Amino acid sequence: MKQKLLLICALAVSGLAAKAQDSIKVTSDAPLVITGSVDAYYKYDFAGKKFANIPTSFNNEANSISIGMIDLGVKKKVGKASFVGELSFGPRGQAQSLPNAAGAYDETTNSYHIQNLYVSYDLTDKLNVTGGYMATFIGYEVISPTGNFNYSTSYLFTNGPFQNAGVKLTYAFSDKVSLMAGMFNDSWNTYQSTGDVSTFGAQLMVVPVKNWTAYLNFISGYYSGTEFDLTTNYQITDAFKLGLNFATFSQPSLKSSPAYGNGGFTGVALYPQLAVSKTVTLGLRGEYFSANKGTLGGTYSGVVPGESVTALTVTAAVKSGPLTFIPEFRVDNGSKNMFLNSNGKPTQAAQQIGVAAVYAF
């Protein structure tokens, strides 16, 4: 314990000792860059005190002052080589997002809490190779609360990959076009493969016009399935930004896969955001998500094959320096009864309200 405290102190001191620089230092005395965040929240489900109808990945404990995670990331780059290590402690970073070695989401046995652990090398000015356990390149939203505008998460995020372990090459044709391709472990979200390194992934990044960035993502493997994803952001004016996420997923078709079936999901989410002052930004997330029909189709966040859900989330981000307060209201409306009302009876719609505090450092 004492050694852990000393290590944390040493890391903190090295971070504080870093001085302002004229350039991004990549010599051997380059500082260890330390970043991180802490988040906590309260939410109330309109169906009752301890109902948590809406299947958001995090922010899922009703009528409780609950914690997200403390996230600690370190990075260092010397010359062409760099590493990143990012550890998280707390429900958001552990059992709610990362499975244990047995592949289960179980807080009692989950001792893992790694968000990113990879090494990277610039083979040339334009070509980079990176290997390790990395946040997935798929999707609009991420695990870290500092990377999302809304505090609750979308169905598309919850049902896509969170992390992929593998090796990838990224080639930058210019600052407007780059291509990534890599091979990843057969199973998503695990530190080791189940059988082999057989998932192929690719990402094409394009900047069609200034301030508009689009990512076309593809991941496919016999074990975990195939997902095509479009993630794009357009800062249309100084104050207004529009984001879009579209994804379609097909379950793997081999019987050796745990998700064997003929279903999948398709969804689209729109993210308009308007900065109304230098400290307050208002945003919406409108999402449509459907589980594909299929006799062996899977259920995704409670959405059974052939059904769909439409979710509307209204969020405000109120910034005070490194602290962001996030009040949020969300209503989900299913194509059929998929939630419970205050009497415990099935109902089509669910509503929740909450507030989160996220401190980034």
Next chain:
Amino acid sequence: MAVAQKDSLATDEHGKYIYYHVNAGGHSGANVLLVRALDFFDMPANSANFKITDKDANAKTVDVTGFFAVQSTTSLTKHDDGKITFKLRIEVKDGRYRYWLSNFVFIPYYKDRYNNLVPKPGVEIPAEELNKKIDGKDAAHYLDECAAFGIKFGARFKKQLESEPVKTTNGKKVIVTDKW
């Protein structure tokens, strides 16, 4: 820590912040000063942060773009919170030269999904609008950093332009033994 160095910044005829300096260049001619100025941006320590966008041997001018990293005053840990890009104009004449840095633009960084601090796409805040767009304390600090960078750059640039070059062979100093 920068201490109100933003006072070193003036505003130009367009109302933009400018760090302006005129120097005497000793006895060196305009061509020599121009070569030394160009050499400055070829140095390994400078080539990553400065990019020559135009040079005119007749008018004896050099146009450069560059950037430097800045850190927030409100963050618990010290890491780059953004970068400030700028334009640099250099003009030389026999025995003197002048330069100015202007068009300072702040580009905030955000932490991407891979734990890298990278520029926020589509967000570029001219120095003149910092007070309206970001925390006032950080805005003042970034203006200080603009001036501090100008002062630091000026000292290094003066040394380059006004120092007699040392002859080297394969990077080693050459000792001339017939004169002492």
